[in-house]
Amino acid sequence: MEVRFTSAGDTAFNVEFGETIDRATNARVMALHARLKAAPPPGLVETVPTFRSLLVVYDPVSTGRREMRAAVEAALAGSGTAPAEGRLWRLPVCYAPDLSPDLAELAGSLGLTAERVAALHGSVEYFVYMLGFMPGFGYMGDLPAELDRPRRTEPRVRVPAGSVAVAGRLTTVYPWESPGGWHLIGRCPVPLYDGNRPAPVLLAAGDRVRFEAVDRAAFEGIAEAASAGRFDPASLRAA
Amino acid sequence: MTGFLTVVRPGLFATIQDLGRFGFQELGMPVAGALDPVALRLANALVGNPQGTAGLEIALLGPALRVDAPGVRIAAVGPLALTLERDGAGAQPLEPYRSHTLLAGDVLRLGAVDGASVACLAVAGGFALAPVMGSLSSYVRAGIGPLGGRSLAEGDRLPLVLDAAPDGPDVELPQPPDYGAGPLRVVPGPQEDRFTEEALETFLSVPYRVGKQADRMGLRLEGPALEHRGSADIPSDGLVTGSIQVPGNGQPILLLNDHQTAGGYAKIATVISADLARAGRLRPGDSLSFQAVTVEDAEAIRRRQEQAIAGWIRAIRPVRPAGGIDLDALYGENLISGTVDIVNGGSDLPL
Numbered sequence: 072m073e074v075r076f077t078s079a080g081d082t083a084f085n086v087e088f089g090e091t092i093d094r095a096t097n098a099r100v101m102a103l104h105a106r107l108k109a110a111p112p113p114g115l116v117e118t119v120p121t122f123r124s125l126l127v128v129y130d131p132v133s134t135g136r137r138e139m140r141a142a143v144e145a146a147l148a149g150s151g152t153a154p155a156e157g158r159l160w161r162l163p164v165c166y167a168p169d170l171s172p173d174l175a176e177l178a179g180s181l182g183l184t185a186e187r188v189a190a191l192h193g194s195v196e197y198f199v200y201m202l203g204f205m206p207g208f209g210y211m212g213d214l215p216a217e218l219d220r221p222r223r224t225e226p227r228v229r230v231p232a233g234s235v236a237v238a239g240r241l242t243t244v245y246p247w248e249s250p251g252g253w254h255l256i257g258r259c260p261v262p263l264y265d266g267n268r269p270a271p272v273l274l275a276a277g278d279r280v281r282f283e284a285v286d287r288a289a290f291e292g293i294a295e296a297a298s299a300g301r302f303d304p305a306s307l308r309a310a
Numbered sequence: 311m312t313g314f315l316t317v318v319r320p321g322l323f324a325t326i327q328d329l330g331r332f333g334f335q336e337l338g339m340p341v342a343g344a345l346d347p348v349a350l351r352l353a354n355a356l357v358g359n360p361q362g363t364a365g366l367e368i369a370l371l372g373p374a375l376r377v378d379a380p381g382v383r384i385a386a387v388g389p390l391a392l393t394l395e396r397d398g399a400g401a402q403p404l405e406p407y408r409s410h411t412l413l414a415g416d417v418l419r420l421g422a423v424d425g426a427s428v429a430c431l432a433v434a435g436g437f438a439l440a441p442v443m444g445s446l447s448s449y450v451r452a453g454i455g456p457l458g459g460r461s462l463a464e465g466d467r468l469p470l471v472l473d474a475a476p477d478g479p480d481v482e483l484p485q486p487p488d489y490g491a492g493p494l495r496v497v498p499g500p501q502e503d504r505f506t507e508e509a510l511e512t513f514l515s516v517p518y519r520v521g522k523q524a525d526r527m528g529l530r531l532e533g534p535a536l537e538h539r540g541s542a543d544i545p546s547d548g549l550v551t552g553s554i555q556v557p558g559n560g561q562p563i564l565l566l567n568d569h570q571t572a573g574g575y576a577k578i579a580t581v582i583s584a585d586l587a588r589a590g591r592l593r594p595g596d597s598l599s600f601q602a603v604t605v606e607d608a609e610a611i612r613r614r615q616e617q618a619i620a621g622w623i624r625a626i627r628p629v630r631p632a633g634g635i636d637l638d639a640l641y642g643e644n645l646i647s648g649t650v651d652i653v654n655g656g657s658d659l660p661l
Binding site for chain 1: 332333334336340442451453454496497498499500546547550553570572577580583605609613616
């Protein structure tokens with residue numbers, strides 16, 4: 072698909088690479104994001120990668136749409152910086168019934184056992200397409216097709232922080248307690264956002280994630296260490 | 311010695327804000343920042359600060375602050391009642407749109423904000439607080455920012471960069487800033503093609519009202535429903551302050567500074583940057599309408615607004631003492647010897 076530019080007022084525009092959520096489209100988003108980050112045109116404020124488009128935010132006082140669009144078109148045409156290889160994280164998740172309030176119901180609606188849903192969820196490596204909704208909330212895909220279900224019809228008012236959730240072909244970990252409409256199938260003891268860390272947000276767009284099932288004792292141990300500031304998230308990086 | 315402003319009463323919702331936390335939206339971090347950036351910039355100019363220095367944004371009812379410092383200069387911009395209690399004397403009203411030099415032990419009471427959603431208070435030198443991700447803006451929903459990213463609480467001590475009020479007389483804006491009137495101007499898009507012709511025409515001709523659900527994240531607007539062509543849902547993409555998204559019920563939501571970084575509803579239009587202060591000042595029950603402009607128009611309007619703000623700041627002048635002589639007129643007419651520097655604290659005026 073041709074690249075399409077759409078206006079977001081006089082401070083930003085979108086560069087759209089498609090209409091669908093897929094790795095090839097997202098790779099083009101991330102490539103432009105990396106190039107503009109490596110060589111920011113004058114007046115660029117930041118770029119925000121999403122599934123299939125890049126939001127280019129600029130200062131309309133020091134530059135303007137014409138100049139910024141020309142700079143972005145030049146970046147699209149050039150070869151420039153390739154995105155760095157994303158990091159691979161191994162995130163522990165406990166699928167115990169009291170930490171997975173929607174697991175049984177979801178399994179039932181899919182005609183699977185809870186154990187099978189958990190096994191399928193942990194069976195693939197996910198790609199972090201984008202962050203959004205709240206600081207550190209990663210939209211990861213692609214969930215195995217067998218687990219594809221729309222969001223809950225009644226969103227929850229309160230989803231506990233650390234909830235591992237699925238909706239459609241995506242999965243996530245809620246960094247904060249918040250409302251939410253995804254199916255909660257487990258809990259991750261590692262905070263996805265921790266203001267005490269030098270880099271508070273754990274994941275970045277382009278990272279990869281594997282979920283590794285842990286039992287209740289391991290979950291409690293990691294959660295306790297994390298809340299005491301004794302857990303180094305670097306230990307989750309796969310070699 | 312470090313001085314403080316001590317929060318004697320917290321008010322209802324006062325937060326520390328600068329012009330926003332940019333550069334971290336790719337991590338899902340909302341920009342936050344002052345809902346009325348014009349007010350913050352002018353308040354800072356009145357106390358001699360760079361325009362983007364963090365100040366207090368006051369919603370609804372302001373806090374009471376005690377000066378635990380040898381002195382401090384403050385300025386409020388916005389429709390806010392202020393009073394000063396000094397030496398146990400009764401409350402004495404203070405004017406907004408000018409600076410005031412406060413003394414140790416003074417209690418500054420910021421009252422009701424009436425006529426807009428927010429007002430801003432700046433202190434000379436700013437607050438000696440550690441920026442979070444490069445900014446002192448408070449994103450209260452997730453507790454990100456100074457003071458743990460929350461609104462002021464009783465007993466908070468806000469450390470001051472300056473240990474005393476700067477020299478020189480207090481200054482004033484000759485008049486409150488003119489925010490303009492009429493429809494909020496918007497650039498159609500990014501997904502205007504997701505709406506019917508009728509929806510676009512309605513959006514640009516019928517007034518809407520700000521609903522009760524109105525906060526720093528956004529304003530739910532009430533009015534005729536806007537019909538989508540097909541689904542209201544899109545693959546989530548980036549948002550800006552001023553984005554107007556329309557969920558499936560057809561009722562638009564005007565996103566403000568604490569908006570999420572990305573969203574999955576089609577956006578019919580985006581408020582232009584020159585009108586964001588007006589949008590940020592809206593309150594539940596206010597009526598508003600929209601007018602379409604091009605990006606080029608929006609850029610020209612923003613340039614004119616920047617010129618106007620620069621003009622207001624240039625017009626800042628020493629305060630005329632009540633019942634006293636018009637120093638400004640004297641200055642302007644060059645009756646005072648050039649060796650007497652009234653702006654920098656000269657005390658031996660020739661009259």
